[in-house]
Amino acid sequence: MKAVPFVAVILVMLIAGPPFLASYWVGLLTQMLIFALLAMSLDVLLGYTGLPSLGHAGFFGVAAYAVAVLSTTYHAGFWTCVMSGILIGTLLSTLLGLLVSHVRDVYFLMITLASGMVLWGLSYRWIPVTGGDNGISGIPRLDAHAGLPFAGPVAFYYVTLLVFVVSASLLALLVSSPFGFTLRGIRENELRMKSLGFNTWLHCWVSYIIAGAFASVSGVVWAYYNGFVSPTYLDLTASSELFLMVTLGGPGTLVGPVIGAGAIVLLKNVISAYTQRWPLILGTFYIITMFGAPQGLWNLGRRRRASS
């Protein structure tokens, strides 16, 4: 609960700031929020349940593709697109969850890696539907599609902020509920949780579904923000970058992934404008963080304060 004042300050800045920023920065903030939500959803698995998923960008991508296909090929309405995007992503995580939630550790890593690659391959190869390598462009703008009275990047930002705040609140409720504590118990010692009578398999499955659902929400928002989807959004690079956002920011917290996502989106966009060697700088940043703050940036401050 120590995070409350920090979160409040950031929230006020996020609400009050954007009208005074140029459209480029508003766009960047929107991207940060979308990826922050995605990173938080992965953290339910990675940080809270202790399940390292390397295919999480798959759900994000599937939801984004659902919106893209329905809105361009079938000219579906706004709510049909949004609900289908979230539903298809969640349904997929329900099915894949059945496969993966009885394995742990490196086996979990391998199976999620493989499922992520399958989804990527599908987007790349199912050309009549996904357009293959070319992706799908021409997704209608949010204001036009949803019939909103206001348009432009600032309006889109506030819609994203609303989705983000609602989702983050739901996730915060989830992780502080008895269910959330059970997940942490599984992370710490699954055998003990089993012997206490918890159905750990069911808990892992449900946490996988929840993570998939929130990833789908961010995928839907992303499709509207970007106006374009392509296989690169769900490939291994995307999934591992997501993994880095969580580990960098601080797994097992909700603020950590937000910091990680914000930092990486910002670093990628800002440094790359100054030098072509930006992956080198980003890599150095990762390594230094892993040495200096192995539990993530957010946990570092917390641990230090607790010890002093």
Next chain:
Amino acid sequence: MKIADRPIADRRCFAPRRSVFVVVLLVAAGNVIVGQPPEALPIKIGFIAPLSGPNAQNGRDILNGFLLYLQEIGSGVDGRRIDVIIEDDEAIPAVGLTKTRKLVERDKVHLMAGALLSSTGYALAPYIDAMRIPMLYPVVSADDLTQRRRSKWIVRTGYSGSQPNHAFGEYAYHTLGLKKVATIALDYAFGWESVGGFQRTFEAEGGLVAQKIWCPVFVHDFAPYLAQIPRDVDAVYALFLGRSALQFMRQYQEFGLKQRVRLIGAGTTTDEHVLPFMGDEALGVVTALHYTAALDTPANRKFVAAYRARYNRVPSYYSESMYTGAKWLVTAVEVVHGNVEDSATLVDALRHVKLTDAPRGPLELDDYGNPIENVYMRRVERVNGQLQNTVIETIPRVSQFWKYNPADYLKQPLYARR
């Protein structure tokens, strides 16, 4: 930069966790306050191309051609200096879109130029249209950009993938005397459209494409694909570029196919971006494209000499694309007397440029925004110890619709994998 430097220089930066976000927002605010003056004097052109990753050489060539032309014109246009802001799209459409947003919204460029891959081309189009920024595509060859999914703000000065191949299909049947051909190509839009164009005219004349083999874009070993080639065909049509072209040529020879089955292909397979790195395995390969560095015209001789002098290598069609592209841009800017702020007039001027002295020959746009230009049938030969694409026939003024009626042509579906 602040953010990148700090953690390296000062590890304590990590300790107060709040500072990370505060720095983030300060950097954001700082840029807004400083901002750009509303009426900047120089003409700002945003440029994107892959400058890292597997397509870096192609991107570098495009950039080199651009910079060479700007160096030649020197001071600028109508008293306004030209500033080029360069970004690397890493050959990833998503990155290309992010970088274009940065160039348009943060750097406030007046014009955009660049992009290599069709996928990047399609990804940028809706955004470019929404922001109403004129953009020149020197290379992106996706057919539909000037056919079924045209954009008002994008001007293509390169070619459509099927364009040289329509001419090539007919040439292969009549002049090369081929009756039965197998194709092997990279499995993406550029491959499908090029092969599709070749197949259409080749089969219309009476030929037969016996088999179409597709290799993944990241193919490492051609053995399983070469084994599929039927042995009773007159020729194999190959479409590759970059590393895959070098590898394919070598393995085609190692498999003993070169002596048995004649090799023809799309222009990129033997383009000058890979040709200097090939050996005798490339000799005799016939391909079709709208440019070759061996083209013997005064404009091209001058361009090749200048390019060699500055970069110490032979220009590829990618280099020529943006040399001519830059010339195209500058010509249009001259027409509007440097008034690049009026983007509607500028894009109109861009659509009506006609060049007669480009290195590749004359070019102008058709009503759909695709260049009408010469297509050259080229054969790889060794001249003075170096491989080159010698012109063996020139097909003048080829349109993207070949000899078909545009309206009928557009009723057909786009060339796809099957």
